[in-house]
Amino acid sequence: MEYLCYYQPLSKRVSIPKMNINFVPKVAIIFPNYNGGDQPLECIHSIQALNYPKDKLEIIVVDNNSTDGSLEKLKVLRQRRIRLGRKSVNLKIIENKENVGFARAINQGIREAQGEYIFIANDDIVFEKESLKNLIEYAKQHPNAGIVGGKIFSKNKPTQVISCGYKMNKWTGNVYPTLDSNRVSEPDWVQGCAMLVPRTVIQKIGTLDENFSLIYFEDFDLCFRAKKAGYSIACLPSAHFWHGQSITMDKDLPHKYYQWYKNKIRFCLKNLSYINVISILSLQLFFVTPYRTLALRDGRFIP
Secondary structure, eight states: OOOGGEEEEESSSOOOOOOOOTTTOOOOOOOOOOOETTTTHHHHEEEEESOOOOEEEEEEEEOOOOOOOOOHHHHHHHHHHHHGGSSSEEEEEEEEEEEOOOOHHHHHHHHHHSSEEOOOOOOOEEEOOOHHHHHHHHHHTTTTEEEEEEEESSSSSSEEESSOOOOOOOOOOOOOOOOOOOSBBBBBBTTTTEEEOOOOOOHOOOOOOTOOOOOSHHHHHHHHHHHTOOOOOEEEEEEEEEOOSSTTGGSSSHHHHHHHHHHHHHHHHHHHHHHHHHHHHHHHHIIIHHIIIIIIEEEETTT
């Protein structure tokens, strides 16, 4: 599928000073793959199309024991890129013997990365060609920005905005996207499908917490720790990405919901005050759970 993102942004760009061509930082783009089909290939093709020097980029794919043939496709693509040499972005593949989850896979990639900036991604993300350059320009001009994300659109509906970051109501536990805006915003967190983090920030606050199981909330936890360390979280509307929005996880919805709520509870217990945790759990157990289980019957509480 072709996306507008390879060519033109969909909204007015935020004015950002142009990058100094004498100093273009190296960026490591890391994402895990687990039975992603052709999604990882599409992601890599969009990275290749970025308006960013190819010798300043590296792609690290961490395969979590895929069985759908996507790993083999990635290996074929890597061989083609080796033959292209400097015309192609360097692609490295790390193979796991089991599905170790998102956080652990990303951390494996970070340990292998050479970049001054780490870009954490998903296998079903697609980059608009100016997106990375815009994020880097902003990060360089705002050294206190610990984590920077962009505007996320839906792959299925390419002009539909999914999020410009997220916020959480610390009394109800409700998670909601921030409003679409053409101004830089400061949400509670930006999605782990597309977040830029300076290596210096990771060295200070640490990598993703691997105690979160498989997927969800490890990105919020990282942003929370960055804020606690004195950094800001920024969402840049001129950096556009297209996301498949849980294409892999939607294949098993009960398991998806189980992982979401399990990690949400862990995040709250780890990071929020006791009174906030009691408020959220009480509302969840006595109101939300009965409603979803008995009225909606959507399977969210049957792992």
